[in-house]
Amino acid sequence: MTQKIRNTIKSVASAFLGVQSDKNREKDFTEGKFSHFVIIGLLGVIIFIGALISIVSIVLN
Numbered sequence: 001m002t003q004k005i006r007n008t009i010k011s012v013a014s015a016f017l018g019v020q021s022d023k024n025r026e027k028d029f030t031e032g033k034f035s036h037f038v039i040i041g042l043l044g045v046i047i048f049i050g051a052l053i054s055i056v057s058i059v060l061n
Contacts, residue, residue: 011032
């Protein structure tokens with residue numbers, strides 16, 4: 001995995017948790033590609049929803 005993809009994943013995870021600093025956010029806008037953030041963000045949402053569904057199904061059964 002390249003360093004840019006790792007940085008994008010870290011940025012998206014930080015944004016999901018709400019702990020992204022202004023400095024990192026500004027760096028993301030200047031250095032990152034929008035399409036990478038959208039794709040990784042969508043994958044993150046899909047994984048999050050899948051985890052929630054799994055947890056609820058385990059608890060209810």
